[in-house]
Amino acid sequence: MNALNGELHWVKGRFNYSYILVGESLVVIDVDFPSVVPKIISYVQGKLKRRISDIKLIIATHWHIDHIAGIDELVNKTNAQLGAHPIVQSYYLKENSVSLLSFPEVIRSAVFVPQEHFSFPSFKDLFSMPLAGLPLPIPFIERNRIQTELTYLLDDGQTVPYCKGWKIIHTPGHTKDSLCLYNEQHEALIAGDVLIHRGGMIRENTDVLIWDKSQYRETIKKLQCLKVRYVFPAFGGPIPGFEGWVSLEK
Numbered sequence: 001m002n003a004l005n006g007e008l009h010w011v012k013g014r015f016n017y018s019y020i021l022v023g024e025s026l027v028v029i030d031v032d033f034p035s036v037v038p039k040i041i042s043y044v045q046g047k048l049k050r051r052i053s054d055i056k057l058i059i060a061t062h063w064h065i066d067h068i069a070g071i072d073e074l075v076n077k078t079n080a081q082l083g084a085h086p087i088v089q090s091y092y093l094k095e096n097s098v099s100l101l102s103f104p105e106v107i108r109s110a111v112f113v114p115q116e117h118f119s120f121p122s123f124k125d126l127f128s129m130p131l132a133g134l135p136l137p138i139p140f141i142e143r144n145r146i147q148t149e150l151t152y153l154l155d156d157g158q159t160v161p162y163c164k165g166w167k168i169i170h171t172p173g174h175t176k177d178s179l180c181l182y183n184e185q186h187e188a189l190i191a192g193d194v195l196i197h198r199g200g201m202i203r204e205n206t207d208v209l210i211w212d213k214s215q216y217r218e219t220i221k222k223l224q225c226l227k228v229r230y231v232f233p234a235f236g237g238p239i240p241g242f243e244g245w246v247s248l249e250k
Contacts, residue, residue: 004186014119015066016234025056025162031070033125060084061192062178065133075148083152087177091144098143099211101135173216187229197236202245
């Protein structure tokens, strides 16, 4: 499906939606699991009538496994480059680490995830995908990086490469490296997991794997200063005709 006069398209994955920004080149935002990559390629070739080599950049809205596990697979097919918030570079350099959550917190979060919004990884995914971005305190796994090198460091206020009109907003809270993409002309926000589709509405994410609730509230205040009409969350996907989001601030 598409929106914004065909400038933005989306493909439903297993846990999340991948978004595709269309211009002279293509930019893919989030790739959940390797088994979703053929679906993205099929959409690019079939619906967009574009070559997969037109995918020049893949952006991770944050460093969780369900947003990055398929990136290596897509890069192997396209030779695209990878962009993420500069904090991710500190993971690669082992100066920092992915934010961890306790097992009880993860279980509590899972209770709030409607099953109709996701399907479990395939057997191929389970045996082939990297474990980078897994926020569980499991020892002896590489959680900080994938094979693909990080080329673009996308910090607050920067213009998205290949996409005039879109800029990066650093939105910590869900993770410390979370970012959103904002288009002022279209009043559109690609929200990662900062906002989610749940209960038939776009709403704030106060339940699912929140790293720092205080920072998250500051992020919401920051987003409330923007003119946002269209929201495109990774979790649950967009809702046609639903404008803005429902604030849970009391």
